[in-house]
Amino acid sequence: MSKTTRDSTSAARVAAAIGALTMRATRAGLYSRLTSGVAGVDATTYPVLSGLDRVGPVTATRLAEAIGMDRTVTTRYATRLQEAGLIARRPDPSDARATQLVLTADGERTVAALRAGMESFLAEELATWPPGEAAAFADRLERLTEALAHPDAGRTA
Numbered sequence: 001m002s003k004t005t006r007d008s009t010s011a012a013r014v015a016a017a018i019g020a021l022t023m024r025a026t027r028a029g030l031y032s033r034l035t036s037g038v039a040g041v042d043a044t045t046y047p048v049l050s051g052l053d054r055v056g057p058v059t060a061t062r063l064a065e066a067i068g069m070d071r072t073v074t075t076r077y078a079t080r081l082q083e084a085g086l087i088a089r090r091p092d093p094s095d096a097r098a099t100q101l102v103l104t105a106d107g108e109r110t111v112a113a114l115r116a117g118m119e120s121f122l123a124e125e126l127a128t129w130p131p132g133e134a135a136a137f138a139d140r141l142e143r144l145t146e147a148l149a150h151p152d153a154g155r156t157a
Contacts (some may be wrong), residue, residue, distance in 0.1 A: 014144075027030055033115050040084025041110060048077040049086060049103075053111040059092060084156040 020026055029042035041049055051067035052058065058066070064074035078101050081087045092098035095134035103111065126134035144151070 040086050045077045057100040059098050
């Protein structure tokens with residue numbers, strides 16, 4: 001098999017895997033696993049809580065853009081998380097008409113527990129891989145993620 005064919009096949013395999021990973025059913029399954037037994041958060045509200053941790057404090061509109069969810073749905077799930085005591089709303093310092101979503105102390109602890117659960121799940125899976133393979137995968141996944149987030153970085157014309 002030529003290098004071009006092998007690279008094309010690898011690219012097709014990675015594209016298919018990314019497609020499967022980003023499918024709603026795959027994400028929902030992962031979120032359900034992570035949130036099982038966690039008070040106040042479920043598979044539907046997890047992206048809002050996790051996204052807020054990554055980009056907040058932020059308005060619901062900006063959060064919706066960041067997590068790829070409709071603003072009205074984001075707002076509805078934020079309200080559920082607020083009722084659970086995991087997030088709060090506060091005035092936006094840059095726009096008196098707007099409010100920002102922020103994690104509460106309970107929200108921060110919940111996110112930390114969810115992240116630990118994700119890491120534990122992945123550690124269990126990666127422990128079955130041959131030595132060095134998980135570290136190499138992590139290096140390459142970080143590089144791919146960076147390229148996807150910043151498509152023009154490091155590229156020359």
